[in-house]
Amino acid sequence: EAQVTQNPRYLITVTGKKLTVTCSQNMNHEYMSWYRQDPGLGLRQIYYSMNVEVTDKGDVPEGYKVSRKEKRNFPLILESPSPNQTSLYFCASTVSANTEAFFGQGTRLTVV
């Protein structure tokens, strides 16, 4: 089954404790993105990758890191999480620059 898989689905952590949210897709898509979704603000792009080792900042990259060492994986790293990073996070992949995005199940992160 074609899918985008995120882990974990739910995470509660403390301020400053480094964490990684994993994302993997099995559709051989070149493009992958991370979004965060907050009430009233909609989905905002954090980072984007158009291929292995090629990434670009989205609208809200501060406090986040990404890497794309393999085509199928695109982990999101929070080096020192803060409470304002409490949000619902989605990973997505696309075939090409102009096609629709397929989303993972989401990760609900709470930073206390």
Added chain:
Amino acid sequence: QKEVEQNSGPLSVPEGAIASLNCTYSDRGSQSFFWYRQYSGKSPELIMSIYSNGDKEDGRFTAQLNKASQYVSLLIRDSQPSDSATYLCAVNYLKNTGFQKLVFGTGTRLLVSP
């Protein structure tokens, strides 16, 4: 700053009626337009994609695009209570770096009453 605007709603329609959802966007160079449905706490799922002016129909859904007016709409015919969700309009901008940027509106909440 590229923008996608939607009325937040809620848009309330009775079962069996036509629901009309609207979206405007700011960049005239946009080429790809999408409608997603999102249930509370779930991930967005693609309903329709449209790339050229005019109408595109798929079952009970029709997407309409007017690039001159920078306007995209989604019609849902014979609305069902299961259609109650938030509908996200998304517009794909191709940056001059060659990277894509998918910008979402904040969504319109649709409520279909039995």
